[in-house]
Structure formats: structure tokens, C-alpha cells
Amino acid sequence: TPYNLDATNALNVPEGPEREKLMAELKKLGDRAPSRSSYFGIVDLCGFKKxxxxxxxxxxxxxxxxxxxxxxxxxxxxxxxxxxxxxxxxxxxxxxxxxxxxxxxxxxxxxxxxxxxxxxxxxxxxxxxxxxxxxxxxxxxxxxxxxTTGKPAALTLKPDRNEIKGDGYDLSYVTVAVRDAQGRMVPRSKNQLTFKVSGPADIAGICNGDPTDFTTMANPENRKIMKIKAFNGLAQVVLRSRKGESGKVTLQVISNGLKPAQTTVTVK
CATH class of the missing domain: 2.60.40.10 (Immunoglobulins)
Structure with missing residues (x-):
């Protein structure tokens, strides 16, 4: 991470009570790293621009x-x-x-x-x-x-493509945004999101760009419903077509207290 020289890194702290405290924090993590990826780069794990x-x-x-x-x-x-x-x-x-x-x-x-x-x-x-x-x-x-925005009030969905091939490989990347009552993206929102898909496509994966969020990005056992929190007002769900199938795919996203959103993608 960019914080290797920071005092929160135990290796940068001299021997003593402070270092012992930090080492204890690391021990609590066990085999889990504090983050799942680097903080560097000009885009995050979803490809959202920093x-x-x-x-x-x-x-x-x-x-x-x-x-x-x-x-x-x-x-x-x-x-x-x-x-x-x-x-x-x-x-x-x-x-x-x-x-x-x-x-x-x-x-x-x-x-x-x-x-x-x-x-x-x-x-x-x-x-x-x-x-x-x-x-x-x-x-x-x-x-x-x-x-300055208002409080989170609604969700929106925006696919990068509204039409994909029914070859079992083609993907549509859908961006979900948390917005206020005037339609402005709320930059500090972290609402829990639930994605549901129906039709000839499955959820290939989900992400929010947060390097410290260890939510499973893919779930082979359930490709129709997945959950993740928004990060800085955004998240992403990836739809994959089913091989040999065609028709309309409906994606919904819901969150407690927010107006839900729905979008469609056509598989040909």
C-alpha cells in the first residue's frame, strides 16, 4: 500500500508498548491481510476512475x-x-x-x-x-x-452494453450508483446492495473497488442473487450470457430505504 512508511505499519515503530499494540492488531487478522489489493493506480478494481x-x-x-x-x-x-x-x-x-x-x-x-x-x-x-x-x-x-448532496435516496443502474452475445462468454458491466433525491451521486455512501438477475444470463461477479472489502466477488453456488456494499457511492455487477440461450435479461438492485432500480440487457 502507499502507507508502508506510515506509523501504523508495525515495522516502522521502535520496540516498545506501541509496537506491541500494533503487532497484537496484526495477530488478530490471522492469515488475512489488511487489504486484498494495492491502493495504487488511477482506476480501482472496478475500473472506476480515481x-x-x-x-x-x-x-x-x-x-x-x-x-x-x-x-x-x-x-x-x-x-x-x-x-x-x-x-x-x-x-x-x-x-x-x-x-x-x-x-x-x-x-x-x-x-x-x-x-x-x-x-x-x-x-x-x-x-x-x-x-x-x-x-x-x-x-x-x-x-x-x-x-454537497443530500442523503441517499435512490439507486441507478447503467450497463456498459445493452446487448451481448449468447456464447456463454460475453459480458455486460453494470454500474450501480447511490443517489440523492435530486439524482446526484452520494460520494460517501456505503449502503448494502442486493442484486437479482433473471433471464438467460448469470452474475459473473460483483465488486465495489474497495481494497479492504473481502466480500466474495463470485459465487458459483448462486449466480442469480449476490450482495455487496457500495463504496464511495458506487458498485459494479458483471453479467455473463448463457451459452446457446437468448432473450431479455432483467437486473434489479435493492437496498433498504432506497428507491430500487432495474435495467435490461438483451442476449442474442
């Missing part, structure tokens, strides 16, 4: 008009506290607004801090909307916004 994805896109695809704000803006426990805002953009400067008020313009430079990103260090967290307007050669190039 914030880091956009710093590479901004640098290696300067022709793509883009701007990306981070972090998300759901931090009720940080109200009034300084919460730095970063922007990745293929533009050469940008102006940041919080609830319509300008927080100033930042320009790219040649230094370590401003070559690849623009940073507003002294932003105090206030619920609402952050908006960035990026410019290139003095003209508006791209915009991005992040908004």
Missing part, C-alpha cells in the same frame, strides 16, 4: 477540454475548517468559485506544485457548490462543479 486519473489525462491529452475538482464536497464534520481544493485541467489557468464567490485565479507554472495541478490552499469548507472555470490562451476551455 481523482488521480485526471492528472494524467490533463498532462497526456492536452487536446481534451477538461477540468476536474477534488475532493468531493460532502464534509459536514469539517464545516468552517480549511479544506484545500485541487484542480486538474488541460487548460493553463483557472478560477475557483464557492457558492458563486470567486476564490481567485491560479495559473500553471514550472514548479513542482503548480506544473500539474492548481491548488487553493486556504478554502474553508462551506456546504454548497464549488465551480471551476478553466481557460486556455485567455479563452474559456472547460468547467467542472462539485456539490
Amino acid at each position: 481523482d488521480r486519473f485526471y492528472i494524467y489525462q490533463a498532462h497526456w491529452r492536452p487536446d481534451v477540454k477538461m477540468a476536474h475538482i477534488l475532493p468531493h464536497w460532502n464534509w459536514p464534520e469539517r464545516k468552517g475548517q480549511v479544506t484545500p481544493v485541487h484542480v486538474y485541467t488541460s487548460g493553463d489557468e483557472a478560477e475557483l468559485f464557492l457558492n458563486g464567490k470567486s476564490l481567485g485565479v491560479r495559473k500553471k507554472g514550472t514548479g513542482e506544485k503548480d506544473r500539474y495541478r492548481l491548488v487553493w490552499e486556504d478554502v474553508k469548507y462551506t456546504p454548497g457548490t464549488l465551480k471551476v472555470v478553466a481557460k486556455k490562451d485567455g479563452k474559456i476551455w472547460a468547467t467542472d462543479t462539485v456539490t
